[in-house]
Amino acid sequence: MKELFYFLIYPGMAFAATMGGLLSWFDRKVTAWVQFRKGPPFLQPLYDFLKLLLVKETIVPAKGSITVFLIAPMLGLFGAIMSAVLILLPAMNISAGFSGDVIVIFYLLNIPPLAYIMGAMASGNPLAAVGASREIKLIISYELTFILALAAVIYKGGMSVGLVDIIAAQSGGAFIGSASGILLFLAVIFCLQAKLGLVPFDIAEAETEINHGSFIEYSGAPYAMIVLTKYIMLFTLPAFVAVLLLGGLSIEGIGIIYSILKILGVVILLTLIRNTNPRVKIHQAMRFFFVWMNLLVIAAIVLSFYGF
Amino acid sequence: MGLKEHVFKKSLWLFHFAGASCNNCDIELLDCLTPRYDVERFGMKLVGTIRHADVLLVNGSINKRDKDRLLEIYHQAPKPILTVAIGACGCSGGIFAEGYTNAGPVDELIPIDAFIPGCPPKPEAIIAGIVHLVNKKKSNNIKQNDKVLSNEDQ
DSSP states (O other): OHHHHHHHTSSSHHHHHHHHHHHHHHHHHHHHHHTTOOOOOTTHHHHHHHIIIIISOOOOOTTSOHHHHHHHHHHHHHHHHHHHHHHHHHHTTSSOOOTTHHHHHHHHTTHHHHHHHHHHHHHTOHHHHHHHHHHHHHHHHHHHHHHHHHHHHHHHTTSOOSHHHHHHHTSSSOGGGSHHHHHHHHHHHHHHHHHHTOGGGOGGGOHHHHTTGGGTTOOHHHHHHHHHHHHHHHHHHHHHHHHHTSOOOOOSTTHHHHHHHHHHHHHHHHHHHHHSOOOOOHHHHHHIIIIIIHHHHHHHHHHHHTTO | OOHHHHHHHHOOEEEEEEOBOOSHHHHHHHHTTSTTTOGGGGTOEEOSSGGGOSEEEEESBOBHHHHHHHHHHHHHSOSSOEEEEEHHHHHHOGGGTTOTTBOOOGGGTSOOSEEEOSSSOOHHHHHHHHHHHHTSOHHHHSOOOOOOOOTTTO
16 A cells, blocks of 8 residues: 555655656746746646647557557656656655665666657657667667766765665765766766757657657657656656765755755756757767766776775 | 646647748748747747647648648647648738649638738737637637548549
């Protein structure tokens, strides 16, 4: 019963989706401010989601695999909610989690992109296939950087593979206060940008060249599921960064303000990067992660070995 | 006003279909997204695929090649879909109305919910047309349009 409550209401679906919707509005509003516009109204993410869910017709492609096409958004939503629950339970000090949950979270965070790939491949649309192949290349490029960064954080946290121990290791001072922590933060921010499909790395859903790529055939309720997944990921991933490098989240007393500021800070950084950069090509993205970001993370690991 | 209609009006996503246009209407349409006019205030945004769209914006004169593509796009759209004809060519055929390649004004091919005349219409006129569109009665807004001509009809 408690697990169901965790999954559906409090750190899970309802809470993470609400927070993610707010962050999505915040992201669009900051974008509007950067461009000297006024921006969407406060409830815009809710309107978008409800419109897709309730009003619009769902079209399934005639020449695709319909079952996989419709199951893939559910699978992505499940992965996003599970990772949100496993990150937020230890982060908000509700329950202790278990040893090795960082590895489980790493795999769960991969489920939404894999679900997008499945759905795109099942839709039978050539542009969706292009988007899916680009998504695969993007996953191959950023995942090595991300797992190396996780390894560096685990090393800094005293070789313990558990979010609770990582948070406890930062009670004296967050990891970002050290030189290696700053390098890791940079690398992880770019990984987030690619995981969320934001602009320098939105090659998989490039609106202007391949018309939303992986999501081109989705309409109605399945697309609402994808939008919800994106909201949840927009909250989950900054929360994960806050846990890994910024000293964790807290919901007691004054800590709640610091938690909100940490997540808003990460989201503002992502939004500003997205508004000031053009879309890169696939080979540029792969080279960026394979060469430069991996070098950055390895330098961070070496620095943390020498205690910086 | 029901919840469905309310959320639909608050989040109209636009898909832009340009026929054989001289590009003036396209430019004025893009002006609506710029900081000065900013239709994102009303929750509108331009999407790249008809499957996500709630409003089909048609401008330019529709010639015989465009007609098939317009009908295909219209049939691919998830219902309910609103349609807007923009500019003199979209509304009536404009100076191409008598031309031998012209397939007729847009409202003879698909049902149109709002006309925005002008050559080109100013962004203010386009926004006024959109406001007119969202204030229309429910019976016109959410319905299955069934009087569409198929590709073989004409």
